[in-house]
Amino acid sequence: MNQxxxxxxxxxxxxxxxxxxxxxxxxxxxxxxxETVRIRRFSSAPPAWQERLLAHGIAPGCVVRVMxxxxxxxxxxxxxxxxxxxxxxxxxEVEPL
Amino acid sequence: MPAxxxxxxxxxNVGKSVLFQRLTGRYANVSNYPGTTVEITRGAASxxxxxxxxxxxxxxxLPAASEDEQVTARVLLHEPLRAILQVGDAKNxxxxxxxxxxxxxxxxxxxxxxxxxxEAEARGLRIDHQALSARMGVPVLPTVATRGAGIKELTxxxxxxxxxxxEMRYPEPIEQALQxxxxxxxxxxxxxRALGLLYLSRDPVAQTWIEQRADVAxxxxxxxxxxxxxxxLQQPIGAVIQQARLAWADQTVNxxxxxxxxxxxxxxxxxxxxxxAAHPLWGLPILALVLYGxxxxxxxxxxxxxxGLLEENLFGEVINPWVTDLVHxxxxxxxxxxxxxxxxxxxxxxxxxxxxLILPIVTTFFIAFGILExxxxxxxxxxxxxxxxxxxxxxxxxxxxMVLGLGCVTMATMTTRILESKRDRLLxxxxxxxxxxxxxxxxxxxxxxASVSFGATLWWAGVVSLVLLAVGWLAARLLPGExxxxxxxxxxxxxxxxxxxxxxxxxxxxxxxxEVVPLFLIGTAILFALDKIGVLxxxxxxxxxxxxxxxxxxxxxxxxxxxxxLRRDFGATGLFALESAGLLSPMQIVVGMVxxxxxVPCVASVMMIARxxxxxTALGILVLIFxxxxxxxxxxxRLLSLLGWS
Ligand SMILES: Nc1nc2c(ncn2[C@@H]2O[C@H](COP(=O)(O)OP(=O)(O)OP(=O)(O)O)[C@@H](O)[C@H]2O)c(=O)[nH]1
Numbered sequence: 001m002n003q004x005x006x007x008x009x010x011x012x013x014x015x016x017x018x019x020x021x022x023x024x025x026x027x028x029x030x031x032x033x034x035e036t037v038r039i040r041r042f043s044s045a046p047p048a049w050q051e052r053l054l055a056h057g058i059a060p061g062c063v064v065r066v067m068x069x070x071x072x073x074x075x076x077x078x079x080x081x082x083x084x085x086x087x088x089x090x091x092x093e094v095e096p097l
Numbered sequence: 098m099p100a101x102x103x104x105x106x107x108x109x110n111v112g113k114s115v116l117f118q119r120l121t122g123r124y125a126n127v128s129n130y131p132g133t134t135v136e137i138t139r140g141a142a143s144x145x146x147x148x149x150x151x152x153x154x155x156x157x158x159l160p161a162a163s164e165d166e167q168v169t170a171r172v173l174l175h176e177p178l179r180a181i182l183q184v185g186d187a188k189n190x191x192x193x194x195x196x197x198x199x200x201x202x203x204x205x206x207x208x209x210x211x212x213x214x215x216e217a218e219a220r221g222l223r224i225d226h227q228a229l230s231a232r233m234g235v236p237v238l239p240t241v242a243t244r245g246a247g248i249k250e251l252t253x254x255x256x257x258x259x260x261x262x263x264e265m266r267y268p269e270p271i272e273q274a275l276q277x278x279x280x281x282x283x284x285x286x287x288x289x290r291a292l293g294l295l296y297l298s299r300d301p302v303a304q305t306w307i308e309q310r311a312d313v314a315x316x317x318x319x320x321x322x323x324x325x326x327x328x329x330l331q332q333p334i335g336a337v338i339q340q341a342r343l344a345w346a347d348q349t350v351n352x353x354x355x356x357x358x359x360x361x362x363x364x365x366x367x368x369x370x371x372x373x374a375a376h377p378l379w380g381l382p383i384l385a386l387v388l389y390g391x392x393x394x395x396x397x398x399x400x401x402x403x404x405g406l407l408e409e410n411l412f413g414e415v416i417n418p419w420v421t422d423l424v425h426x427x428x429x430x431x432x433x434x435x436x437x438x439x440x441x442x443x444x445x446x447x448x449x450x451x452x453x454l455i456l457p458i459v460t461t462f463f464i465a466f467g468i469l470e471x472x473x474x475x476x477x478x479x480x481x482x483x484x485x486x487x488x489x490x491x492x493x494x495x496x497x498x499m500v501l502g503l504g505c506v507t508m509a510t511m512t513t514r515i516l517e518s519k520r521d522r523l524l525x526x527x528x529x530x531x532x533x534x535x536x537x538x539x540x541x542x543x544x545x546x547a548s549v550s551f552g553a554t555l556w557w558a559g560v561v562s563l564v565l566l567a568v569g570w571l572a573a574r575l576l577p578g579e580x581x582x583x584x585x586x587x588x589x590x591x592x593x594x595x596x597x598x599x600x601x602x603x604x605x606x607x608x609x610x611x612e613v614v615p616l617f618l619i620g621t622a623i624l625f626a627l628d629k630i631g632v633l634x635x636x637x638x639x640x641x642x643x644x645x646x647x648x649x650x651x652x653x654x655x656x657x658x659x660x661x662x663l664r665r666d667f668g669a670t671g672l673f674a675l676e677s678a679g680l681l682s683p684m685q686i687v688v689g690m691v692x693x694x695x696x697v698p699c700v701a702s703v704m705m706i707a708r709x710x711x712x713x714t715a716l717g718i719l720v721l722i723f724x725x726x727x728x729x730x731x732x733x734x735r736l737l738s739l740l741g742w743s
Pocket of ligand 1: 107108154212213214244591592
């Protein structure tokens, strides 16, 4: 089971800078609840998941807000809230706004 | 084929059912879609004589993922449709348009009802629906279904509806493949471009439709085209297609939304409560409250007060003596009168059970479930319980049939259709049959255990849960296929609409009376026949060594177990009679209750399993459950004896 929540993980991202700045989150799973990010891509996800995400209007470039990570990850897109398991959140790459 | 119809299509929870009620008269007919167990509601359009309105199951998108969604795809492909009415959620325009594009491509006359306009406005959204209509080539009508706003304009536009003028282009490789596909695809009620797109995105319904109509050579050519295209693209074809649509939808949304939300919708009480209900910590007390409320309404009020009133007072003292008397006076003491009002009488046992005992319980249960359904709580429950169900190879969605099972296992078996894979449906069906006691049984079991001690109740609950988890864990590993992941939309919590709950409850009750009551009657008739030809006494006698030797129960309990097959609670009631006669020790009560809970689902649910999953599966489940229940019961007897129970 996954234990790391909100970006408490050591920065694995090469873009992450040292110092006082918080490291740029890499996957949706590492985004703190309450933050808003842009979806970069999720092309490494299984086709079925990709289609589910797209069907709910989640595509690269779109802006989502992370609501919570427990017991499942919940994000808000437009005015819909969508929940899915951590495995899905882990394969969605995001970038800061 | 029946009259032309108008199909309501849309995402789950956008107000299709409420709109359906607005568009049709009072009477709606709920039935299973041919060849499936998915409910479809049809009703005569009140504004267009001779035209039917069909309410389809909600779809998040095509290709269809669950059995439910496939029915919607089949309605679109197979029904003689006069028009498609898409019902969309105005506050989620992007997602709505994603489906609009897909439907408009089908080329059938269509209109879009932008429902929940009130919620969109409350969030500060202004939508230029005329511009939207121009861009999509379909009439767009803003509505608030719950208040009946915009319905007149909607019906007017439905009367004059025409095929849409819509065309969007996909990335070049897809367009090329489509062109080639269109020249070989058999002609269909939807535009071949739309059929081609469905085929390319591997929609199972379109696939089957084509397989039934195209020759083998065409099929292999189609398949080859698709594989070539897949090879040329970096991503799954379906994903590329959806992304193109999303881009189009995004552009559209940007040009028709004239004002964006300023206020944060989260400040609303409903949203706050919704957040708490899915919270890992606060969610639990809320869940406990919900369960307690259900227990009180269904268990105490339904199974206690109402059943007492109906079974003991009305049927026991008034109706049954009267019917029995009438039958005896007209038919005398014949075999027929025994068949009707005897010990295993179709009326005195079957009908009384179905109407006086089960009906009030399922009615209260359906009301409670309808309220939960309408309020938007259920998806949060799925989120909350997901971890637990992961242990037994399922996801949180399985909680719905499982909770429903506490009301009526037969009904719950039918609801497994909301699950996405065959594997999940089979697994839940098995667990329901094995370890989920229905409300009728639960009532008796709890009553008896309470008379022993709280510890006895804990033992019972512990053993049954353990068996549920162990069997689920094992079965999940033995069954082929993978666990499907949880993906749910969490709609805002809303105050349930009394009319919506009432209509859903009535439709379910109608289903219960039409589908389940006959099963009870048939079951009673079978029991009657078995009794007459002497099989019943023989079975009871054969079971005795197991019952008294292995389970350590008095030999009379054998009959109770047999009865448990017809009526789950009857088995428990049979044991209850023994207890009252002072024939059972505390240990025997615990062993008896555990065994009878695991032992058999009622005859109606076995028939439902056979109908849903096939006769072989039903038999397989029975063959698994019988010995398992006895095995567990015997083991528990020995364990408790060792621990000094008597
Ligand atoms: N505020 C508001 N609520 C609505 C409106 N229309 C429907 N609802 C509510 O939305 C919820 C869902 O409505 P349903 O009609 O059950 O939705 P459905 O599309 O049939 O849902 P499924 O059958 O699950 O696909 C209910 O609580 C309705 O009362 C509307 O225009 N405004």
